Amino acid sequence: MIVQNTVPDRSMDALSTEELDWDALYADLAPRVFNYFRYRLGRESDVEDLTARTFEKAWRARANYRRDLAGFSTWLFKIAQNVGNDYVNTWHNHLPLDAATEVAIDDTPALHAERRSDLARLAALTATLPARERELIALKYGASLNNRLIAELTGLSESNVGTLLHRLVKTLRAQWYGPDVSVCDE
Numbered sequence: 001m002i003v004q005n006t007v008p009d010r011s012m013d014a015l016s017t018e019e020l021d022w023d024a025l026y027a028d029l030a031p032r033v034f035n036y037f038r039y040r041l042g043r044e045s046d047v048e049d050l051t052a053r054t055f056e057k058a059w060r061a062r063a064n065y066r067r068d069l070a071g072f073s074t075w076l077f078k079i080a081q082n083v084g085n086d087y088v089n090t091w092h093n094h095l096p097l098d099a100a101t102e103v104a105i106d107d108t109p110a111l112h113a114e115r116r117s118d119l120a121r122l123a124a125l126t127a128t129l130p131a132r133e134r135e136l137i138a139l140k141y142g143a144s145l146n147n148r149l150i151a152e153l154t155g156l157s158e159s160n161v162g163t164l165l166h167r168l169v170k171t172l173r174a175q176w177y178g179p180d181v182s183v184c185d186e
Contacts, residue, residue, distance in 0.1 A: 020062070020072070026055060029073060032143045033080050039142025040084055040134065042123050050087055054080045074152050077143060081135075081153060125175050133168055140165055 033054050037047040057079050058065075065075055126134055132154075139150045147165070151158040 020065075022059070025072065025076075029076055030055065032073075032145075033076065035141075036077070036080055036138055036143035037084060040138035041087070042119070046087070050080075050083055054083045057083065070152065071149075073145075074149055077139070077145065077149070077153055080143075121176070122172075125172055129168070133164065136161065136165055137168060 030051060034047060034051045037050045038044070041047060041050070054076065058076050061079070065072065069075075070078075126137055129137070135154065136150065139145045139153065140147075145153075147158050147161045150156075150161045154161065156164070
Protein backbone atom coordinates (compact mmCIF):
# COMPACT_ATOMS: atom_id res chain seq x y z
CA MET A 1 0.00 0.00 0.00
CA ILE A 2 1.67 3.22 -1.14
CA VAL A 3 -0.28 6.37 -0.45
CA GLN A 4 1.16 9.79 -1.10
CA ASN A 5 -1.19 12.67 -1.75
CA THR A 6 -4.37 12.67 0.26
CA VAL A 7 -6.96 15.35 0.74
CA PRO A 8 -8.62 15.27 4.14
CA ASP A 9 -12.41 15.05 4.31
CA ARG A 10 -13.44 16.74 7.55
CA SER A 11 -17.13 15.91 7.04
CA MET A 12 -16.82 12.87 9.33
CA ASP A 13 -15.78 14.92 12.38
CA ALA A 14 -19.33 15.93 13.31
CA LEU A 15 -20.90 12.46 13.43
CA SER A 16 -21.84 10.49 16.54
CA THR A 17 -20.81 6.87 17.03
CA GLU A 18 -24.25 5.66 15.96
CA GLU A 19 -23.99 7.57 12.66
CA LEU A 20 -20.41 6.66 11.77
CA ASP A 21 -19.90 5.07 8.38
CA TRP A 22 -16.78 3.03 9.06
CA ASP A 23 -16.21 2.22 5.38
CA ALA A 24 -16.18 5.93 4.51
CA LEU A 25 -14.04 6.75 7.54
CA TYR A 26 -11.52 4.11 6.60
CA ALA A 27 -11.43 5.27 2.97
CA ASP A 28 -10.89 8.88 4.08
CA LEU A 29 -8.54 8.45 7.02
CA ALA A 30 -6.51 5.29 6.30
CA PRO A 31 -4.22 7.02 3.77
CA ARG A 32 -3.60 9.85 6.23
CA VAL A 33 -2.87 7.49 9.12
CA PHE A 34 -0.61 5.45 6.81
CA ASN A 35 1.32 8.59 5.79
CA TYR A 36 1.57 9.70 9.42
CA PHE A 37 3.28 6.44 10.34
CA ARG A 38 5.41 6.51 7.19
CA TYR A 39 6.73 9.95 8.07
CA ARG A 40 7.24 8.95 11.68
CA LEU A 41 8.79 5.50 11.15
CA GLY A 42 9.57 4.99 7.46
CA ARG A 43 9.38 1.18 7.26
CA GLU A 44 6.56 0.08 4.93
CA SER A 45 5.73 -3.22 6.63
CA ASP A 46 5.61 -1.61 10.07
CA VAL A 47 3.55 1.27 8.71
CA GLU A 48 0.89 -1.07 7.32
CA ASP A 49 0.71 -3.02 10.58
CA LEU A 50 0.43 0.13 12.70
CA THR A 51 -2.26 1.59 10.44
CA ALA A 52 -4.28 -1.61 10.79
CA ARG A 53 -3.70 -1.68 14.55
CA THR A 54 -4.92 1.93 14.83
CA PHE A 55 -8.20 1.17 13.08
CA GLU A 56 -8.63 -2.04 15.06
CA LYS A 57 -8.22 -0.14 18.34
CA ALA A 58 -10.61 2.57 17.14
CA TRP A 59 -13.19 -0.06 16.21
CA ARG A 60 -12.92 -1.75 19.59
CA ALA A 61 -13.13 1.57 21.43
CA ARG A 62 -15.85 3.07 19.22
CA ALA A 63 -18.30 3.15 22.13
CA ASN A 64 -15.88 5.42 24.01
CA TYR A 65 -15.79 8.07 21.26
CA ARG A 66 -17.40 11.31 22.40
CA ARG A 67 -17.93 13.87 19.69
CA ASP A 68 -18.48 16.60 22.30
CA LEU A 69 -14.80 16.25 23.29
CA ALA A 70 -13.13 16.00 19.85
CA GLY A 71 -13.76 15.40 16.19
CA PHE A 72 -13.46 11.84 14.96
CA SER A 73 -10.17 12.43 13.13
CA THR A 74 -8.67 14.03 16.26
CA TRP A 75 -9.73 10.99 18.30
CA LEU A 76 -8.36 8.60 15.68
CA PHE A 77 -5.01 10.40 15.42
CA LYS A 78 -4.67 10.35 19.20
CA ILE A 79 -5.08 6.58 18.99
CA ALA A 80 -2.48 6.54 16.18
CA GLN A 81 -0.08 8.56 18.34
CA ASN A 82 -0.50 6.09 21.19
CA VAL A 83 -0.05 3.10 18.86
CA GLY A 84 3.11 4.71 17.45
CA ASN A 85 4.46 5.49 20.92
CA ASP A 86 3.83 1.92 22.06
CA TYR A 87 5.60 0.60 18.98
CA VAL A 88 8.63 2.88 19.36
CA ASN A 89 8.94 1.95 23.03
CA THR A 90 9.07 -1.78 22.18
CA TRP A 91 10.83 -1.57 18.80
CA HIS A 92 13.90 -3.66 18.12
CA ASN A 93 16.26 -2.67 15.34
CA HIS A 94 15.88 -5.35 12.69
CA LEU A 95 14.71 -5.49 9.11
CA PRO A 96 11.57 -7.42 8.25
CA LEU A 97 11.84 -10.18 5.68
CA ASP A 98 9.58 -8.36 3.22
CA ALA A 99 11.97 -5.39 3.12
CA ALA A 100 13.97 -7.29 0.52
CA THR A 101 10.98 -7.49 -1.81
CA GLU A 102 10.20 -3.77 -2.02
CA VAL A 103 10.71 -2.70 -5.61
CA ALA A 104 9.69 0.23 -7.78
CA ILE A 105 6.53 -0.36 -9.78
CA ASP A 106 5.75 2.65 -11.95
CA ASP A 107 9.11 4.35 -12.27
CA THR A 108 12.57 3.73 -13.57
CA PRO A 109 15.27 2.27 -11.37
CA ALA A 110 17.08 5.62 -11.45
CA LEU A 111 14.01 7.54 -10.24
CA HIS A 112 13.33 4.94 -7.61
CA ALA A 113 16.92 5.11 -6.37
CA GLU A 114 16.82 8.91 -6.31
CA ARG A 115 13.55 8.94 -4.34
CA ARG A 116 14.88 6.35 -1.88
CA SER A 117 18.07 8.38 -1.50
CA ASP A 118 16.10 11.57 -0.86
CA LEU A 119 13.84 9.81 1.64
CA ALA A 120 16.84 8.29 3.42
CA ARG A 121 18.52 11.70 3.55
CA LEU A 122 15.33 13.33 4.89
CA ALA A 123 14.96 10.53 7.45
CA ALA A 124 18.56 11.09 8.57
CA LEU A 125 17.95 14.83 8.93
CA THR A 126 14.71 14.37 10.86
CA ALA A 127 16.25 11.66 13.05
CA THR A 128 18.50 14.32 14.59
CA LEU A 129 15.47 16.36 15.67
CA PRO A 130 13.96 16.06 19.14
CA ALA A 131 10.93 13.77 19.45
CA ARG A 132 8.44 16.67 19.65
CA GLU A 133 9.69 18.16 16.38
CA ARG A 134 9.63 14.76 14.63
CA GLU A 135 6.06 14.31 15.83
CA LEU A 136 5.06 17.74 14.45
CA ILE A 137 6.61 16.91 11.05
CA ALA A 138 4.84 13.53 10.95
CA LEU A 139 1.47 15.04 11.85
CA LYS A 140 1.76 17.95 9.40
CA TYR A 141 3.34 16.32 6.36
CA GLY A 142 2.63 12.65 6.95
CA ALA A 143 -0.95 12.87 8.16
CA SER A 144 -1.80 16.15 6.35
CA LEU A 145 -3.33 17.59 9.50
CA ASN A 146 -3.90 21.30 9.89
CA ASN A 147 -2.27 23.33 12.65
CA ARG A 148 -5.47 23.48 14.71
CA LEU A 149 -5.77 19.69 14.82
CA ILE A 150 -2.06 19.32 15.56
CA ALA A 151 -2.45 21.81 18.42
CA GLU A 152 -5.30 19.74 19.88
CA LEU A 153 -3.25 16.55 19.68
CA THR A 154 -0.04 18.00 21.10
CA GLY A 155 -1.34 20.48 23.65
CA LEU A 156 0.47 23.37 21.96
CA SER A 157 -1.21 26.55 20.76
CA GLU A 158 -2.11 26.77 17.10
CA SER A 159 0.27 29.69 16.54
CA ASN A 160 3.07 27.83 18.34
CA VAL A 161 2.55 24.85 16.04
CA GLY A 162 2.79 27.11 12.98
CA THR A 163 5.90 28.86 14.28
CA LEU A 164 7.64 25.61 15.20
CA LEU A 165 6.82 24.03 11.83
CA HIS A 166 8.06 27.09 9.95
CA ARG A 167 11.35 27.03 11.87
CA LEU A 168 11.68 23.28 11.39
CA VAL A 169 11.17 23.51 7.63
CA LYS A 170 13.61 26.40 7.43
CA THR A 171 16.21 24.43 9.41
CA LEU A 172 15.71 21.29 7.32
CA ARG A 173 16.02 23.29 4.09
CA ALA A 174 19.27 24.85 5.31
CA GLN A 175 20.61 21.40 6.19
CA TRP A 176 19.42 19.96 2.87
CA TYR A 177 20.75 22.69 0.56
CA GLY A 178 23.55 24.04 2.74
CA PRO A 179 23.83 27.38 4.52
CA ASP A 180 25.17 29.23 1.45
CA VAL A 181 22.20 28.44 -0.79
CA SER A 182 19.24 30.81 -0.63
CA VAL A 183 15.90 28.98 -0.76
CA CYS A 184 12.66 30.95 -1.07
CA ASP A 185 10.31 30.75 1.92
CA GLU A 186 6.72 29.82 1.30
